Amino acid sequence: xxxxxxxxxxxxxxxxxxxxxxxxxxxxxxxxxxxxxxxxxxxxxxxxxxxxxxxxxxxxxxxxxxxxxxxxxxxxxxxxxxxxxxxxxxxxxxxxxxxxxxxxxxxxxxxxxxxxxxxxxxxxxxxxxxxxxxxxxxxxxxxxxxxxxxxxxxxxxxxxxxxxxxxxxxxxxxxxxx
Numbered sequence: 001x002x003x004x005x006x007x008x009x010x011x012x013x014x015x016x017x018x019x020x021x022x023x024x025x026x027x028x029x030x031x032x033x034x035x036x037x038x039x040x041x042x043x044x045x046x047x048x049x050x051x052x053x054x055x056x057x058x059x060x061x062x063x064x065x066x067x068x069x070x071x072x073x074x075x076x077x078x079x080x081x082x083x084x085x086x087x088x089x090x091x092x093x094x095x096x097x098x099x100x101x102x103x104x105x106x107x108x109x110x111x112x113x114x115x116x117x118x119x120x121x122x123x124x125x126x127x128x129x130x131x132x133x134x135x136x137x138x139x140x141x142x143x144x145x146x147x148x149x150x151x152x153x154x155x156x157x158x159x160x161x162x163x164x165x166x167x168x169x170x171x172x173x174x175x176x177x178x
Contacts, residue, residue, distance in 0.1 A: 008120055008121045008146070009052065009053075009117065009118045009119045009120055009121065010047055010050065010052040010053070010119065010121040010122070010123060011047070011052055011053035011054070011055050011113075011114060011117060011119040011121070011122055011123070012043055012044055012047040012052065012053075012054055012055065012122075012123045012124075012125060013055050013057050013104065013122055013123070013124045013125065013126070013136060014040060014044065014054070014055070014056045014057065014084070014088060014125055014126055015057045015104065015124065015125065015126030015127065015132050015133055015136055016057065016058065016059050016075070016126050016127050016128070016132055017033065017037070017040065017056075017084055017085055017088050017125075017126050017127065018058060018059060018075050018081065018082055018083060018084060018085065019080055019081045019082070019083055019085060020059075020074040020075045020079075020081035020082065021033055021074070021075075021127050021128075022034060022037070022085045022127075023085070026074070026081065027072045027073060027074040027081065028071060028072055028074040028075075030127045030128055030155055030156070030157055032127070032155035032156060032157075032162075033127050033155040035155070036125070036127075036152060036153050036154065036155045037085065037087045037088060038087075039125075039150065039152040039153045040088055040125045040126070040153045041087060041088060043123060043125055043150055043153055044088065047123065052119075053094075053095065053113070053114070053117040053119055054090070054091070054093075054094040054095070055094070055095045055096075055097060055110070055113055055114075056084055056088075056090050056094060056095065056096045056097065057097050057099060057104045057108075057110070057126070057132075057136065058075070058082060058084065058096060058097070058098050058099065059074065059075035059082065059098075059099060059100070059132075060075060060076075060077040060078075060082055060098035060099065060100060061073075061074070061075055061076050061077060061082075061100055062076070062077065062100070063076050065100065067100075067101075077098070084096075095113045097109055097110045097113060102131055102132050102135050103132075103135055103136070103139055104132070104135075104136040104139060104140075105136075105139040105140075105143065106139070111143075114145075119145070120144075120145060120146060121145065121146040121147075121148070122140050122145045122146070122147050122148070123148050123149070123150065123153075124136055124137050124140070124147060124148070124149050124154070125149075125150065125153035125154060126153075126154060126155070127154065127155040127156070128155065128156055128157055129154045129155060129156035129161070129162040129165040129166065130156055130157075130158075130161040130162060130164060130165035133149070133154050133165065133169075134165040134168060134169060137149060137169045137173055137175055138173060141173045141174070141175060146176075147169075147173065147175035147176065148175065148176040148177075148178055149166070149169055149175060149176070149177050149178070150177075150178050151166065151177055151178065154166075
């Protein structure tokens with residue numbers, strides 16, 4: 001008998017879909033996030049139905065984080081603002097990976113979570129398209145993951161920067177925009 005080829009194992013990364021980004025009037029309100037919540041929920045259901053892994057990538061900053069020199073204070077670890085929005089709330093078995101930078105792999109447990117689940121394909125969703133989404137896609141591609149980004153599951157602060165990031169992800173990273 002021939003060797004059995006392993007079926008691709010997918011994980012969905014839900015990046016920074018937190019109260020401090022998604023709720024109207026939040027410290028770092030990204031209004032476009034509210035429109036993508038149902039689409040991300042759809043992708044989460046699809047990945048779960050295919051026995052994939054759901055991973056929430058969540059900003060979790062110290063109260064005096066250096067990032068607050070450039071951005072309003074947001075997603076301070078342990079606060080309501082740092083929690084995933086209720087519409088996308090994690091279920092038992094989902095992974096929550098906290099980050100304190102724009103990068104989802106740097107100084108986090110994400111590599112270990114994905115290795116343990118034998119993931120080779122990542123669907124990247126969330127906000128902000130030209131910041132955490134694009135940098136996470138870059139990190140994933142350089143680590144050898146196949147990356148796909150559903151256009152209707154990412155949100156930006158600025159339409160031009162959003163489109164720029166999607167072009168970069170497609171043309172430079174050779175990731176799939178669906």
